[in-house]
Amino acid sequence: MKQTVQRLAVLAALGALAMAGCTSPEDSGGDRAGSSRPTGADSDAPAQRGESADPEQASGTDSEQTSGTDPAGTHIARTAGLRITVADVEEASATVRSTASGAGGYVSSEETRVADEDESTTEGSWAEIVVTVPVADLEPTMATLSRVGTVTQRTSDATDLSQQYTDTRARVSSMKKSIARLRALIDEAEDLEQVVDLENELATREADLESKVSQQKSLEKRTTTAPITVRLATADTSGDTDTGAETGFLAGLQQGWSGFTGALTLALTALGAVTPFVLTSVVVLGPTLWWLRRRAARTHAG
Numbered sequence: 001m002k003q004t005v006q007r008l009a010v011l012a013a014l015g016a017l018a019m020a021g022c023t024s025p026e027d028s029g030g031d032r033a034g035s036s037r038p039t040g041a042d043s044d045a046p047a048q049r050g051e052s053a054d055p056e057q058a059s060g061t062d063s064e065q066t067s068g069t070d071p072a073g074t075h076i077a078r079t080a081g082l083r084i085t086v087a088d089v090e091e092a093s094a095t096v097r098s099t100a101s102g103a104g105g106y107v108s109s110e111e112t113r114v115a116d117e118d119e120s121t122t123e124g125s126w127a128e129i130v131v132t133v134p135v136a137d138l139e140p141t142m143a144t145l146s147r148v149g150t151v152t153q154r155t156s157d158a159t160d161l162s163q164q165y166t167d168t169r170a171r172v173s174s175m176k177k178s179i180a181r182l183r184a185l186i187d188e189a190e191d192l193e194q195v196v197d198l199e200n201e202l203a204t205r206e207a208d209l210e211s212k213v214s215q216q217k218s219l220e221k222r223t224t225t226a227p228i229t230v231r232l233a234t235a236d237t238s239g240d241t242d243t244g245a246e247t248g249f250l251a252g253l254q255q256g257w258s259g260f261t262g263a264l265t266l267a268l269t270a271l272g273a274v275t276p277f278v279l280t281s282v283v284v285l286g287p288t289l290w291w292l293r294r295r296a297a298r299t300h301a302g
Contacts, residue, residue, distance in 0.1 A: 036144050075223040078135055079157045080142055083231045086149035089125040090115065092232045096129050100228075103141045105133030108227060115234075119263040124235035131228050138226045145230060165219045175209045246249055 085091040089112065097107055112127040133141045146154075182202045191194045 012131050015057040029184060074160060074162045075160045075219065076135075077161050078138055078224065078226040079085065079228075079230040081153070081231070082142065082145055082151060082157040083153035083233075084145070084149040084151050086232050086234060089232050089234055092148045093127045093129060096131060096145060096230050096232070099141060099144050100131035100133055103133045103137040104135070105131055105141070105225070108132050124233060126231070126233040129230045129232070131230065132225050133228065135224055136227045138228070145228070149232070161219055161223060165216070165223070168212060168216045168219060172209065172212045175205060175212060179205050179209060283293075 084092070093110070093112060097110075100107060108130040110127070110129045112125075114125045131141075142154075179202065182198060184203060186195060186198045186202065189198060
């Protein structure tokens with residue numbers, strides 16, 4: 001009887017923890033208030049448990065304090081792009097890389113095509129480099145990159161991730177408190193079966209927490225760094241460079257011959273499409289017509 005009561009108590013505790021883990025909006029408000037003015041013994045105790053058992057909480061706080069958010073607490077993900085015409089793609093690419101390194105950033109990806117001197121193409125050499133820099137250095141870096149050549153296009157985009165970040169942060173805080181309560185229940189449990197059930201639940205909660213912490217770090221990275229896509233080219237690849245129309249007898253002869261060969265090709269194509277039907281008609285209808293004519297002749301003779 002005693003074991004039954006204990007098992008019911010454990011199940012009730014697990015249900016309460018599950019409900020607590022789902023109430024992220026309430027924990028969100030408490031977390032925002034607690035971050036600015038923690039009060040009471042209950043708020044101090046989770047902080048002490050977080051410092052001893054969850055070092056991720058302290059690192060998350062440090063990253064938030066050093067993030068590129070504005071004073072209002074918003075979290076903005078910024079991206080930008082530049083299309084630049086340059087004289088030498090390789091030299092300009094080296095300048096882009098050094099500019100990103102000087103701003104404390106790095107090259108995320110790079111693709112380069114260098115045209116050969118004897119290659120008959122109007123496309124020329126080009127490169128596409130994606131550099132990632134701290135969001136605070138986005139505008140100065142864009143200004144420096146603009147001096148690499150002639151800017152033909154400039155793009156910029158900003159996405160507000162404040163609500164998503166706040167919800168994720170509140171969810172992480174709620175899950176950490178739930179895990180701390182589960183650990184306390186494990187310490188107090190006396191029955192082996194209860195301990196096993198609680199440890200299984202704890203493993204599930206810790207896996208969920210790890211996933212949420214990873215999501216939070218990803219959001220922090222998106223709001224503290226900004227990717228810049230730089231497209232370099234030695235020539236305008238939007239169209240052909242020869243815009244003049246050819247005139248004269250030879251030009252007319254060439255155009256006429258081109259039209260004649262085009263019409264001939266079309267006629268031959270139509271003939272090829274009709275030929276199978278003609279051959280099928282001859283094979284099927286030929287014997288039929290011959291039989292009908294022979295039968296008509298016999299009838300007339302009789």
